[in-house]
Amino acid sequence: MPKPISLRPSRPTTTLHLSRRTFLALPPALTLLGLSATDSRADAPLLKESDAEAQSMDYREDASKIKMGQFPKFKPGQTCANCSLYAGDKGAASGPCGLFLNKDVAAIGWCNAWEAKT
Numbered sequence: 001m002p003k004p005i006s007l008r009p010s011r012p013t014t015t016l017h018l019s020r021r022t023f024l025a026l027p028p029a030l031t032l033l034g035l036s037a038t039d040s041r042a043d044a045p046l047l048k049e050s051d052a053e054a055q056s057m058d059y060r061e062d063a064s065k066i067k068m069g070q071f072p073k074f075k076p077g078q079t080c081a082n083c084s085l086y087a088g089d090k091g092a093a094s095g096p097c098g099l100f101l102n103k104d105v106a107a108i109g110w111c112n113a114w115e116a117k118t
């Protein structure tokens with residue numbers, strides 16, 4: 001008979017206890033380190049068409065300027081904002097992309113890795 005699988009952790013989970021003084025000191029300390037408690041990518045630079053990683057994926061900052069036939073995979077209406085790899089806020093001009101991890105992409109941009117959101 002197979003051994004039943006336990007879903008309980010093998011060790012008790014650890015709880016982080018912060019004193020009030022430590023808790024209040026965290027935001028200024030994070031600011032000094034250039035970090036934000038809510039968004040560590042707040043200052044991510046915008047991907048440019050001239051960047052090597054962008055060129056390797058035929059990234060364009062404005063999909064509306066792509067000429068028909070310029071890129072065989074491109075179809076009108078495809079933009080970063082409706083790509084499954086885009087993680088920007090709805091209505092934002094730019095946001096993170098799962099492909100270009102250290103730079104944001106334009107919501108109206110496009111690249112060869114475009115995949116429809118499901």
Ligand code: SF4
Pocket residue numbers: 059079080081083084085086097098099100105109110111112113114115
């Ligand atoms: S993978 Fe999607 S979101 Fe990222 S640059 Fe390409 S089209 Fe835009």
